[in-house]
Amino acid sequence: MEGPSLVIASEEFKPFLKRKIVAASGTAKLPFEKITGTSLVKTRSWGKHFLLFFTKTQVRIHFLMFGSYRINNPRENREPKLELDYGNDTIYFYSCAIKEMPKGFEKEYDFSVDLMAEEWDAKKALQAVRGKPNAEVADLLMDQTIFSGLGNIMKNETLFRLLMHPKVRVKDLTPARQRALVKAAADYAQDFYKWKKAGALKRNWKIMRKRICPRCEGPVTKAPTGKLQRISHYCERCQVKA
């Protein structure tokens, strides 16, 4: 799950804030007794981290590749890691990493690197980008300390939109292209959010998991790139190394 999806999760959880949790349970290693009988005070995300603040404790959820949450619609034959029972409503979290956090832990987060946060600081991101001249842009975009919340879908779509090759190094980009990279990442995050909310995310993929480039109709290259070796989908003809 990428950052914008968690912003949507926070919105979906709003109706549950301050309501009494009748029972909390699940397979995660958590102090459920500190949650049962209390309520959710607020939620927020930092990149791909989903932060839940309860009255007496606080937890961080990471959905990784396959995690999900459901409201009043449990999965069959699957034990939730965390279940919040509100009486008439129930929230379920599946296959995610959940960890109890110390009070005040959110102060350790730098929200200015979160693409979806109000605090997002493009200038700071640009400086961080320029501080890694030898990094390939595919790796750079996935760097959660610079573009927190950006995942592999956003990486591939952002680079295609820029017509930028995933293997270009920062030092081979003009200052204007470096600036464009930062802007495109933030812009794509907003589009991702909008499309995901409208249930039209995949419909708007241009290069991700495509076989044909929508621009030149040539073949799409699918290969691991950079140190991270995450799969990049790109057009060798349209996406330039500068």
Place this chain on the structure above:
DNA sequence: ATAAATGTTAAGAA
């Protein structure tokens, strides 16, 4: 139906 994929972290190796 087999494999790849919206991701991270811990442990051990170099």
Place this chain on the structure above:
DNA sequence: CTTCTTAACATTTA
């Protein structure tokens, strides 16, 4: 002391 490699986890989609 870094930096790299591998494995582990877990589920849907093509």
